[in-house]
Amino acid sequence: MSPLKSRKERPWWRDAVTYQIYPRSYADSNGDGIGDVEGIRSRLPYLKQLGIDAIWISPWYPSPQHDHGYDVADYMDIEPDYGTLAQAETLIKEANDLGIKLIVDIVPNHTSSDHKWFQAALKAGPGSPERDRYMFRDGKGPNGDLPPNNWEAVFGGCAWERVIEADGKPGQWYLHLFAVEQPDLNWENPEVVAHLEDVLKFWLDRGVAGFRIDVAHGMFKEAGLPDIRKDPAASMLGTEHKPFWDQEGVHDIYRSWRKILDSYPGDRMAVAEAWVSPSERIARYVRSDELQNSFNFEMLTTLWDAKEIKTKINNSIDALEEVGAPTSWVFNNHDVVRSVDRLDLGLTNHGDTTLSRQGDPKKLNIARGTLRARSAALMTLALPGGTYLYQGEELAVPEVRDIPEDRLTDPRWKMSGFSDRGRDGCRVPMPWTSNPAGAFGFSTNASLKPEQAWLPQSSWWGTYAVDTQDGVEGSTLSMYRKALAIRKGEEGLGDGPMEWIEAGKDVVAFERPGDFACYINFGAPIELPSNSQVLVSSGPITGHTLPTDTAVWVRLVS
Template sequence: MGRGSPVSTGQDAEWWRDAVIYQVYPRSFADGNGDGTGDLAGVRQRLVYLRDLGVDAIWFTPWYASPLADGGYDVADYRAIDPQFGTLAEAEALIAEARELGIRTIVDVVPNHVSSDHPWFRAALAAGPGSPERERFWFRPGRGDGGDELPTRWVSDFQGTTWTRTTDPDGTPGEWYLHLFAPSQPDLNWDHPDVRREHEDILRFWFDRGAAGLRIDSAALLVKDPRLPEVPEHPGPGEHPHVDRDELHDIYRSWRAVADSYDEPRVLVGEVWLPDTERFTRFLRPDEMHTAFNFDFMARPWDAKALRESITTTLDAHAPVGAPATWVLSNHDVTRPVTRYGREDSSFAFAAKRFGTPTDLDRGRRRARAAAVLVAALPGALYVYQGDELGLPEVEDLPRELLQDPMHERSGGVDPGRDGCRVPLPWTRSGSSFGFGPDGGAAPWLPQPSHWGGLAVEVQEHDPASMLALYRRTLAARRAEPGLHGSGLRWLDALGDVAVDDDVLAFARGDGARGELTCVVNLGPEPLALPPGAEVVLHSGDPRERFDRVDTDVAAWLRL
């Protein structure tokens, strides 16, 4: 028998197929104890807000004990909550309280690496070369005379090298260890049985406490070619020495077996950044992950052809394996939509992030509203990053001395890093932290812009034209519309007798029996007339104004 939760059957057992999942970055969501850092107490105080928003689940970025050198993605202890966030008992209470409100909880695991403060890595450093403790990681001698040269020329995802040299107890230079990210994040050796057993135990630890699923960080990076060859100029499928190795799939099949052993099967969600859609969907075969993040759509520019291509290729790729697509407009790593969509180049790429990129926030806000209505109409699961429902822009003028993201430091200060989308949320119009923490408490760990009171929840929930009101209407309509609960999508060349051009996205969901719904998004320069007799179910414009046409950068749901 499985453990943890009551038996769930039928449609509820596959809740994840069309769920709305809200991403909580705990450090910046709400501060319950006034120390300037968001915590689990703050989340518990705001659970009703999330219920009223209309979400089915919460995904928490890492809340574990950590030095927070990389926002918690440097885990020191998977079975303990970081004291800045609370306690294990509080996490258990939060999971239970959220479930009572109809909200499931997804926790984050980081299997590629641990913190350099993790007991395993401290033991490896102390034990020295050739020890069993070092076999759990990738320790190697350097090349060249005296071992002064890097073992490989692999480039870090955070820029710079992927190797750091140790110092032996006698003070002489020692071996090097591998880290695909920062030096404080040593990579684990997934060929080692201890690593595999430990992570399966971690899965059970959180599933037994009621977690409904796991989000798997950097899921395609775990396995390395043990020969540690250089990266080929044009690696073929499965040929990259540390990305998308074929051996990964055995790991996730074993994880799926653990997830399926529970009375209410748990869900595995992968962070899989792969351009090859066939290789991507291998992770979604029926005995592996349930879903994986679709970053392609998020990275596309605000262009009808590009977005249509992304939607089509995504749905076509998922269909053969029977997995639902996921739709993501942003997350804790990505420039917020209001800012991104207002730029001349509205696509997203980490390598393109630079200080001083101009943006038109009014245009970005219109497009972000339309994008929210668009993605909510697509088949599959929808992710909402905290603060996007408030229309928060990227904070691009944070004092450089306060930036904490290692991407900024390792780029030599060229990349602004990811702190701009991690600024603590505003909840009230006024107050020392706009309600993020209690008045008189410590200043938030990152400073909030002075104008953020106008974007606070307290302000927006009383304004029918606000971004928050739009999200609430959209998510409620998404749940209520039977035509949006299936998996089909049919592109339209015309709305009744009104032809649509290449600057317009138009598609139908559902059928006559389920109540067909049409989604229209106008990305062109000219307004689009509504066909005669069209019933407007929802639109991204101002609800207080008459809606008789689809203007530029506006999306609408229609019943024709």
């Protein structure tokens, strides 16, 4: 572990608490049922009071919204449904004035099929410079009727789509590792490399603090685009060879990007969304001349088990220690089942479909799941490194499971043959008020009903609203605010050393600088040290007895 430095001395991103905003679902300022830039700006005081250090905004670029912004039609503007570039610039400035960094999402693996480059590629034909910006290939078989290889799309089905050429006949195929409307870029094309570098500079010039890189382990594909070698055992373990993930070429991209980031003042940064295995592979993305941060997804796939969680914490810290990079803890985001459900039902996000990860809602114990989610939050906020929170996590909202099928919007739903309900359940618009008017305060349009928001809100959604928790002792929101305030006041929390405390097989406990300690109890009630002074807890504590599924921060006084 590197020597402890004060927060003024160390780069902000080493232990920042970053709050993810899904713009369609955060706050609607113009009454159309869709969240927007001005809605986010109106909630900056709330975010300041919450105590986070930075916000990360999921894609806000012009897009046909086949994958809600992750299909980008123009990297240098704002989606009209969300507002204007001028409004975005104002938001960046006002956030910075409040001491809140702003990170934007960049999607370099693919564009929208509406992007002017792809439209030009369709018109230009095989062998053209326009097609070379993407992954076009001739098909197999006598008439090219078969796809170029056996790759499958992440969202389901074949990863190749055949186009109709100018003469009206079926022609080449293009690669789309995600939705059919998301053609993969060819990162061996210098024009692609130069354009994305220009995109970085465009947003850095406007004051963003950095970037979240979507599919950061993608972009480069193995030479020759070989078939996936089918291995049922490896597939089950998640270690199957995939010739389109974690290729060496991605590291050259990030070395170039690091030079751009370092050329700007203010410790600009980038964080990688890189699902790689084993965990040691992630260290390659955060070497001193590459990216500053990478999401640690270990906690997105963990069971609520003391031994497993302790092992994953050790693995995560050890994997990055050699390169001196901080770990970034994640328990929720816009792609996974909410932790309230996940930690109670024993879901690990493994499996071919989101449906297989959602479990049986009839078995869900909301009270227990909430306790576990709150305990997980306190644990991650006490660990070394940074933390990424997802909107609504500070309210302990559960997964929304009763969205009517005709209102599901995730491309997974259609591409899976209507068997995978997708990720809409964690993307339902924020509940700001218990009153259903304005879709529980999500919209300025008081006549907008909860079911009229872009994703329908359930009738019970208002019970989790901000105004039901604001200032209420013991509420999840109050717990987050208190914990984040303590974290800011403790120099040793975040980027500092950690020592394990042996407290029993069903307890995860560790000490941080300043006589600070965190205990998380997974089993029968335990007694805390007699010299412990409780700072904040995830649930009720009587005396020094820590109940099951409960976490606590304490000061060990002499």
